[in-house]
Amino acid sequence: MPKLGMEPIRKAALVKATIVEIGRAGSLDVTVGQIAKRAGMSPALAHHYFGSKEEMFLAAMRHVLTLYGAEVRGALAFADGPEQRVRAILAASFSPANFRREAIGAWLNFWLMAQTVPQARRLLAVYHRRLRSNLLAGLRPLVGDRADALANGLGALIDGLYLREVLKSGPPDGPAAVASALDYLNAHLPQGTVK
């Protein structure tokens, strides 16, 4: 029953299924069959649309990063002043949409992939740069030339908090993570600018 215009629908379904399956498996050892099944189609069709498994992974990674970027932008739009901007970034980073098991698992695996797949490395580098410049914009008015080191530290801390969440049992605790990061930030500010 070939309805036309299936391509975007199928691709979206596959991307979503890829993320879910990677999160579920906790690794990239996921067969095209599993992904296709979850997306409700045959493995052959998955190949038809993406050409290869790697392309599927990359599309999934792009999707995760895009979502995250959108969330940050959205939060930033409402932020008032540098301090609120930094807060907004942190809140977006640990928002329920991003800070949930599947996404965290997927994220960790993309990191792994970035070690060996140049495309993935590039994607991750883009995310890094964006996060960094967003943080810097907020931090510079607050701490001047120490902003650079602080942005690095905060970036690493965010990644570390993600990493640690992987091992915890129970649902991820976004607010606690935000609190941790804010605490870090706060300690570096001329006393208590951020409460």
Place this chain on the structure above:
Amino acid sequence: MPKLGMEPIRKAALVKATIVEIGRAGSLDVTVGQIAKRAGMSPALAHHYFGSKEEMFLAAMRHVLTLYGAEVRGALAFADGPEQRVRAILAASFSPANFRREAIGAWLNFWLMAQTVPQARRLLAVYHRRLRSNLLAGLRPLVGDRADALANGLGALIDGLYLREVLKSGPPDGPAAVASALDYLNAHLPQGTVK
């Protein structure tokens, strides 16, 4: 030419080779064949000694953690006072022995494995607890009841710094990482206790 007493030698060689190969591949997609070859023996022999690939991975992980633990203990032996203890832990964490490409890559993969292999999870949990209690011992005299939150933050920061090193090109910069962590610590101390 069966010399006796080969077992420990072979096992050690395999563990080492496992770490190298995982680091090289940047993932756990490493064949027993590759590992065995690097260790200078047939795949069959590798199976003979370890029974399964997973056992090999776990042994490698145990080895990495043991090395790290030993380094921390060693550094701690010379540490004088709480502040020096914390410094010692950080220095050991980013020492050349631990903070090098292969080990970092292996570490990241173990993290991944911990998501699904209970044994691996347990090993990582042990490392976590030890790091935590070591940090706490040093921090409590310095910051009292805020030590708990600080230890968590520092732990996450350390992990994050490892993670970030994966993506950088060029050799890992241990001292810079230590400086980052110290900076974090310093910001939380009643002014400038740690310089």
Place this chain on the structure above:
DNA sequence: TTTTTTGTTGATTGACGAGTCAATAAACTT
């Protein structure tokens, strides 16, 4: 209506890799 394009899948190919087994050989024991 014929042709082309788009959607879809079952079956197959081809490669690869974990783990087993049987066989060989050197040492050590009795």
Place this chain on the structure above:
DNA sequence: AAGTTTATTGACTCGTCAATCAACAAAAAA
């Protein structure tokens, strides 16, 4: 010397999986 244990490997089994292909179906274009 006969028997046992340890070391070692080549050959093989068995399963899995990415990717391809041939074929069929429905819509759109001609």
